[in-house]
Amino acid sequence: MNALIIIPARLASVRLPNKPLADINGKAMIVRVMEQAQKANIGRVIVASGDPEISAVIRSVGGEAIDTNPKLPSGSDRVYDALCQLDNHEEYETIINLQGDLPLISPQDILQSLLPLNNPTVDIATLIAPIQSEQEKNASSVVKVACSFYKDSTTLAKALYFSRSPIPWGEGILWHHVGIYAYRKTALKQFITLPASPLEQREKLEQLRALEAGMTIGCATISHAPLGVDTPQDLDNVRTIIKENIKNDIC
Structure with missing residues (x-):
């Protein structure tokens, strides 16, 4: 099946403000999620961004970001908005909506x-x-x-x-x-x-x-x-795990 991975992300978060840009051992969390998606080798990976700061970070590392309306009510709406902005969207049969707070996926x-x-x-x-x-x-x-x-x-x-x-x-x-x-x-x-x-x-x-x-x-x-990041404690736990993985040359 011709699949596309879209990762919705926005900065507004009650429990963990600016969550997608949280630094995890030298990389923003949203970058780490994108990299895991790319390693799956399914096909194109896009970040559906609700904020210019997210788009800038993704593009600075060579990733693909599509700007979406920050007022969209859900991640699914953001994914669909990004899909519709693609010139060749009709080519894709399957869309994977990957949450942007799963850096260990x-x-x-x-x-x-x-x-x-x-x-x-x-x-x-x-x-x-x-x-x-x-x-x-x-x-x-x-x-x-x-x-x-x-x-x-x-x-x-x-x-x-x-x-x-x-x-x-x-x-x-x-x-x-x-x-x-x-x-x-x-x-x-x-x-x-x-x-x-x-x-x-x-x-x-x-x-x-x-x-x-x-x-x-x-x-x-x-x-x-996989451990998701919803709270500051989750973020600390993920940082510890990734630091240990880097030390052991796992990621």
């Missing part, structure tokens, strides 16, 4: 996000990883997903519901949703034209808009959820 995991789209009934694909601790289970910042695995598969599932609460109840694995989406282009266009749904507004999770509208979200499993 594995290129292999990005590739994995495409797998559910091999099923023609899936509109949107995403990633899930097993929850490893009670803290992860109970943190409202960690989005959980209740899913139904396909017959004879332990790696592909259909998402039934997303929540900030631990779901489903009872014994068994709980799944951590990882913030990456692979859209069929028609599904992305449909999604951004839908109004915000009641469950989306209640849980503050835009993927519920798709489920409430009857769209199908397919999930592929990965072994560990």
Whole structure:
């Protein structure tokens, strides 16, 4: 499939102002995310920028940035706006929306996000990883997903519901949703034209808009959820991990 990776980014953040430009061992976070996306070798990688400062940083290292309206309501809207600005946008069948706060995302995991789209009934694909601790289970910042695995598969599932609460109840694995989406282009266009749904507004999770509208979200499993950056403590943790990786010549 002819795929395009778009990373939406803007400076406005309540918990961590100017988050995309946060320095992580000599590189802005958004640059590190872009570099991980490039290593996946899927195709073109674009940063959908909501602020000129982000665009300037990306272009200074040879990356591609497209300026979008900073008032757009969501990352998905920003991704679609950037897509529509491309002269050859009709050539792309699949658009990967990669969150700009995942500097530790594995290129292999990005590739994995495409797998559910091999099923023609899936509109949107995403990633899930097993929850490893009670803290992860109970943190409202960690989005959980209740899913139904396909017959004879332990790696592909259909998402039934997303929540900030631990779901489903009872014994068994709980799944951590990882913030990456692979859209069929028609599904992305449909999604951004839908109004915000009641469950989306209640849980503050835009993927519920798709489920409430009857769209199908397919999930592929990965072994560990990459650490996202939502707080200053997360940023310190990521800096420590990347510093150690550099020391060991991992990245």
